[in-house]
Amino acid sequence: MDSFFIITSLLKIVGILFVVILPMVSYAVYAERRVSAFIQDRLGPNRVGPAGLFQPIADMFKLLLKEDFTPRAANTFYYWLAPCLAVMPAIITIAVVPFGSTLFGIPMVIADVNVGILFVFAIASLGVYGIVIGGWASNSKYPFLGGIRSSAQMLSYELSLGLAVVPVFLVVGSLRLTSVVGYQIEHGWFIAPFIGDLANPWKWLLAIPMIISFLVFMIAMFAETNRLPFDLPEAEQELAGGYNTEYSSMKFALYFLGEYAAMITGSGVIVTLFFGGWHFPGIPDGSHGWIFGLINIAVFFAKVAIMIFFFMWVRWTLPRFRYDQLMRLGWLFFFEIALVNIFIVAVILTFARP
């Protein structure tokens, strides 16, 4: 633990947070509005700056200048605490995700811990507190219902989320996320067996449970980030905005920020687990020169952007699930699929390690 390590770590944290994640969050909001508009044959925000590109800045000013209103009946301390709790976990999660190979010999991951994916789940599961506490502290009916729904939903989907990635770690043999990326560079992406050595038939066989695993993980991630097919905690039409109904100004913006940051980190985790992380066939890693290191980072965030687009695309296509449907789906369908999937992968691995 020398000073060099501390300084590079701080640089990485500041760089990834303020240069990449936060701008990405604000532009994800803009992208969401544009994508939804395009899907609905509209134009979306196109006034502020060229093609509306300065819209996030305008939004920020609007939200900052709005009246910060605290309801009289609210539990003030928790009411203020909740938005912060909503943002923090989403941002912390990115710490273990490798977002690039190496740059000047420094590995592009903030904390390469050996419990990587467990860390992601542990911190992501803390995200529910912001919503539950916010809903409770508002002391209002709809937010309260949103908070209650959120806690039940999180508990149901965390299981599928955790079980869905077990096959990946059965294959890789380590919980470290950099090992997952390393394995995929060597043997091809989990979800795309045509990358890497083509001749290995076991890899093709393994791709089937991997795709199931990917689907379950992604759907659970939708539920975990409260995105639309499962956005029951906010459900505009039935709960009038759910847990954030009573919030205004910057506190509301923090909830928004948290949701989109969770989406970005969730996409980052999906990319790392199933799409080879920063790897792209034909592009060498950062040890061949800093320019490749930068390209690796760009590849990673390009993949994340594609994933985010997919999130938005799904949101503006599918209707919301009913609450009992959501529960049935989580407990009776995805849970079983994930369990059987683990079994299948284990059987495949017993007979041959690809």
Added chain:
Amino acid sequence: MVTLGDYLLVSGILFAIGFAGVMLRRNLIIILMSLELMLNAANLSLVAFSRFRVGPNGLPNYNAQVFVFFIITVAAAEVAVGLAILVALFRARQTTDVKDISTLKF
């Protein structure tokens, strides 16, 4: 430097707090939480001993951490059952206070 005793001390204080909670509070849900606190105090001393007892291969003694794993699993099951009992009780009696449920028969 931090010694084994420091960890044991923290663990002991935590256990005493949990114990006091079970003794003093009459709200069932708080009592359950205090029980969790006591279990976790035990976990802390187990992990501290695990780290203290370095085996011949130079690694911590992982037996204790396996115990911690078991404790956490069982505690989670215990909380689930406890809360289910609590909900059933609340449905029957509209109270979570242990003083109000001292009768053996419903």
Added chain:
Amino acid sequence: MAITVPRPKLSWRERLYLPAIVAGLAITFKHFTNMLLGRTKVTMQYPEQKWDANLPDHYRGAPALVRDADGRVRCVACQLCEFICPPRAIKIIPGEIPSTDRFAKVEKYPEEFDIDMIRCIFCGMCEEVCPEQAIFLRKDYAITGFTRADMVHDKEKLLEIGGVMHGVVLKWNEKK
């Protein structure tokens, strides 16, 4: 009486929902790409593009007072429009025309004539009821202002919007 709607029985393929989901995603993606490639006809970009040239003659925009060919306000302050106005947007204070005036036989003129454009609903009843053809709904529709006071059109403003209406109105015909 409640009617029980029987739920349709779904085949196992339909119950899987995946084909339907994929089909839905394909539809929305088609819309997305069509929009990207500029193949979708989008709505008019309002402040830049306007429909003004195509407004029909009977368009009901902002109400306005008109003058006749002699430059005289046609309104005789009969207050019929004030009476008929559904949202009570019109306020008229009539004044008397002195007997020395050329138009003395008209007797009254509007000393003040205010239309509160916050209240006005552009129904056109004032235009219909006016016996003197003094008030017309013009083609202005973008009535804006920074304050509530800005939104009250007084007589000058209404006359400015209205302009001059040529044509014979029998009332001021001296020969009558």
Added chain:
Amino acid sequence: MSPFLFWIFALLTVIFGAAVVVNRNPVASALSLVVSFLGLSALFMSLDAYFVGIIQVLVYAGAVMVLFLFIIMLLNLRTEEERRINWLASAGGVAVALALLIQIFLVISRFEPARKTFPPLPGSSIDDVRNIGALLFSSYNLPFQIVGVLVLVATIGVVLLSKREPRS
């Protein structure tokens, strides 16, 4: 781990642990317990037990406490009204707890190895997940299976308990 960080997290754990008992509002108690568990997890990690530490956050902070909060909110348990405190009983409880604490103090002060620091580990990145897993599936395989059955039984029990009796 530096003593400074250790004491910070130890204080965090203990203070918020005490807040669980002291708070009258059940939601505040539950949240204090979450913070206490987070501090405890940091203490676990300071002992190079990353797996246990992260499982602590995952299971307790992520699942168990959410369950607690869910129940508190579902039953709408508000802040307890000030009941007449039975001073004698409370004093007795505090006294017993204090006696226990003093006992623990004495035991630790008499315990010889407690004054020793922790021995150094060979590498900074030991794979404790793999080691615990290997142990779990070899030496502790039977207990592991039994715990699995226990969790299953608990699940069934919870479902039965929380099932509403059909109104006849």
